[in-house]
Amino acid sequence: MKALPTLRAALGSERVRDDPETLALYSHDETPRSCTPALVLFPSCHAEVQAIVRIARRHGLPLVARGAGSGNVGGALPVPGSAVISFECMQRVLDFHAADRYVTVEAGCITGEIDALARSHGLFYAPDPGSNPYCRIGGNLAMNAAGPHAVKYGVTRDHVLALRAVTGAGEEICCGTRTSKGVVGYDLTRLLVGSEGTLALITEVTLRLLPAPEARATLRACYPDSASACAAVQRVMAQRVIPSALEFMDAHALAAVRAMGAAADLPAATRALLLVEVDGDADSIPRQLHALQEALAGEGLLELQEATDQRAIAQLWAARKSLSPATKAMAPLKINEDVVVPVSRLLELLLEIEAIARDQQLLIVSFGHAGNGNLHVNFLVHPRDKAEMTRARHGLQRLFHQVLALGGTLSGEHGIGSEKAAFVPLELSPESLALQRGIKALFDPEGILNPGKLFPEV
Template sequence: MSQKLKTKDEHILNLAKLVDGPNSILYLKEDLIAYDCDGFTIHRHLPKAVVFPKNTDEVAKVVRYCTSRGLPFLARGAGTGLSGGAIPINGEVIISMVRMKRLLSVDLENRRAVVEPGFVNLKLTHSIAEKGYYYAPDPSSQYCCTIGGNVAENAGGAHCLKYGVTTNHVLGLEVVLPNGEIVDINTEGIADAPGYDLLGLFTGSEGTLGIVTKITVRILKNPEAKKTVLAYFDEVSDGSYAVSDIVSAGIVPAALEMMDKTAIEAVEAAAFPVGHPKDIAALLLIEVDGISAGIDEQIDQILDICQRRNVREVKVARDEQERARWWANRKTGFGAMGAISPDYLVQDGVIPRSKLPEVLNRIHRISEESGLRIANIFHAGDGNLHPLVLFDARIPGQTEKALEAGSACLKACADVGGSITGEHGVGIEKKEEMRFIFSDEEIAAQVSIREVFNPNNLLNGGKLFPSPGRCVEVKKNIKEVAATKHGA
């Protein structure tokens, strides 16, 4: 077998033996280039190798090998993450999960399914749609992102306002820990199960605590009725106030999305235009679902609220085809930026809904000060903003300006009591911005939790947490206090 590999690197030869031989490992530079970044393309680093295990045992073998030799490693799904969480900044061995892509079981009676981490998000809904069920988390990349990656990032999507993010739909995990041990974390669907919330801890840990190899998820029955509204506003503030009014009226839409003028320009120039007015300042895409009784009343309330907030035009989708076109237009919003800009940087902050007008005004000022256009596409219902900073990396200094503008947008979110991420994760992109919302003591406590599972920081190191500073001393003090209390 080793004669077929064009290398004398002992680690490459040994790793190949742990998986399926030469066909399950990449190590040549021309092959590794495809893995030098994820959806965050500003930073690029080559991995040492990429291995493709086909089951949990092979994952565990690779992990044990890397740990015993001090080789850094990380897991990767489809590479659609937007914060650099799957970028091999330390020359890691990438453990690609794409061959572990089976739907293992479906239990309709108990409304759950078991999948491998490489199983594509939207494929799960397609697999159970004929039975009248679906999987709720729906990030914009759901047609290609994997459920394992969704677990790592705690991915959300347009319908998370009503149905929650990935952590609300995970019932069990099989995980390979950084020492190679295989553990099952399963609550059997019991709410408030006793003990530590390990499912909650691992979901959203960005692949720094362990590698997920099997996932039990909650599936939902299709709603009896569903209606979608599209509203156009001449002022962003009117659309923002309409968002707060809808929620204040006691309506819980399945989705409540907003796009501003620049974002509308992009989606209309891309693959799925629907004829939005070119001069409109903002639009709302609002969806309600549930039992048939009461849906029409909710729609009437929404229409009335929009009228009171100076809507230019508001309409209800006539049929499923029109609804699907509206959503295709929205779902391709990020990628559509390529139609109006050579490069773009996606940000991901969260704010209280009531602060929408204030923060959007501040983002507009950041755009003017930086000289870069910023488009806004976001989950308005839960205040999850996605400012997209448009720039041209070919122009010297513009990449740095884009990063500064993105950081300023996150600071604007933090300053009003928000967060620097809602669903895209921290990765390497936002790790320094963690200081916007956490003290040194809080960061040190989080690092200490990571060290329980990943003591040598070989698994996806250099992610999530800011560069060592005062928090190193703080962490030392926390450990000393903990040791004193334990001794007492």
Template sequence: MAVAPGLPPGAVHELELLLPPERRHTETDTLAFYATDDTPRRVTPGAVVFPATAEEVAELVRIAYRHQIPVVPRGAGSGNVGGALPVPGALVVAFECMDAVLELDPVNRLIRVQPGVTNQQVQDAAGEHGLFWPPDPGSAAYCQVGGNLAMNSAGPMAVKRGVTGDWVLGLEAVTGTGEVFGAGTRTTKGVVGYDLTALMIGSEGGLGLVTEATLQLTPRPATKRTARACFADVASAGAAVERIMAGDVVPSALELMDGLAIEALRRGGFDHDLAPDTGAVLMVEADGSTEAVVAEFTALTERLEGEGLLEVATGASDTEIRDLWRARKSLSRAVKRIAPLKINEDVVVPVTRLTELITRLEGFAETYDLPIVNFGHAGNGNLHVNLMVHPEDADEMARAHACLDRVFDTVLELGGTLSGEHGVGSEKAPFVARELDPVSRELHRRIKDALDPKSILNPGKGF
């Protein structure tokens, strides 16, 4: 194993004693592959290692602790805030070899997995028993459970069922000194000690490396019904969101696409029979027992009625539902026709301020001469704000960063938060002080010091 830039020779020797050659790498090609996540930046690490057990993870952290090497945990690398982005000379701990389902207990409705298991693997294993794990990020086919926990990921189902942290019973993790600890329970009730499970979830690998997670499962809904509602403008769609969320039925999904998103779909030929004058779209879904869904879906679609509604298309079969979602699922491909790079933010505001936020964003798009595509999980007030840019255009990038500054200030002014499901990573770290007060930040620092005294775990990320 050749000495990697920034990795002390003594640490290299210890890694050679701990791991076989196929699970420790410093060659250029491997380092290049793990030098980035879904952000455009690249930082070459010192080495990439692939532990297979919790004890190997612990020993890797002990080596890093002795030599004061930054440790960057990595799942699928699909995050877009730089959460898995290395720092120079870092030891990237990739969890691809820790991909086992350790236990599935359908009676107690839990599954115990290693962090490298994908979200889809969890769903497939649980599905054999009529169960599922509600967190449903759009990257479920390849994102890993460890990453889901690190960022407290979510998706369209969060409006009804909550985020990742609401469905984790317990976990095992390694601190920044290489100590292994357990947190949580195997039961849905448990109040012994502080809630270290909740503390670890969303900490972006900065407090510890998760080596095992016990996830809570729930019965898979028997059926679902979906509506796609076309509105003349965002204001009309926003008013419908408020009517729905003020009602007595919580939708299982409530998604929004704004006018520029619709325009992008049309440019790419992905509009899939949307009404000609559509300026915004809502996707509304109900799921549950067959009897309940009929009544709940009727109540939800009634609340779509109002000024600006152009048409409502509904579906109940798998094929019909898939066809209705096709425009929304095509959006990521469509927006790439506007510009090669999207600066993707996942801000959240109270549902009653969502329309105001989008109106302000439309103003920023004009002020800074930038296309801003907005879509997201309207039922949570969670909006994906996409600034579409050409990274080679320095002036455009400068305008984008100035615009982003205004976006974050506006979100906080409206009573919101800077991230709903992507996390903070390195991209939003400079803005955290705008949201967290000084006392809160000091408490964060003390907690970090207690669990990671040399600050080697994922430095420069989160808080």
């Protein structure tokens, strides 16, 4: 490879790897596919990222940015002949101002550790993806990650004040401000968050922090069917108290966690479950709980449990926390979609999912962030069963068409990557796609940043 000597001169031989063991380790993310890259690069600062991009542009070397590799849509999947840029050597906290409620970190910082730093000063970082203990903030920025508490606190993009990045042309770009207000020029900060590393490589980010809630409490509501649970979701979201989390589990999700020994205390007739959390000043918790209890206590409620101390809260959340390993144990492959519909259309979506499962003879497990209408629809399949995989593809097509017909969107927090790129024209018009491809060309004229992701190949 022609770029290899120059890259080694820029980074040092130890941080430019082409040995088979390293290439294999970085050949995949959480998707079932893999592709062996030509190189894996480990920059340690912004200047080295800029040097890499400039070298790559001269040699036409595709670059794929990688955080922890925890994404499940192929966003960090290498392409043939590419170099993976791992940000794991860039974990410094560059600036922290508790008084101004912000922190500036490098892209390789672990998201949970950022939150821990903030909490040690009475603050917190609100976005909480399920991979929080090990995912890196750069990957969160790339996919605009969220989590259960997005219903109250929003997604990653809502907590980014400023960025430092390197475009595909090798140019440094600094955008945003460290203040909560700022309207000078186009909002490039919000454009780059969620762009999946296709426009620029984010090296540093300034994040907005919030005062940590003084107390929290959780309610677990059990229902005999999804219709009763969805009606309760609508009642919860129609009243004045905004829950900090509102999670849903369908009958198949409950069966999965029951098989692992979790949720043993649920009423036997439970076929749908809601977890509702509130937070804030300690004095406000009883009032919030009362309002939510009234909203949850409609037709079909089988049981309502309340938890206000940390241990009891953890026990109520145990079933939800065990869902990922529980579903993975049910089949060799989990195709995890994260579609979103308006909250008022959630039941219609669930009924369509049941129809798809019945018509295509598939096992589909659904759960997710009901307060946002964001449902994780998991097709549990056997990849060696060609007939089943064909039925799954038909089911996915039907799912996506129904989501859009209900006024929804194809992805709420996982991104598009390579796995969903072919479906993007179902949602975006040709005019919108053309405009977005034009933006890509401005930022990345040679098309070297994460090729094959976000949009279908022309």
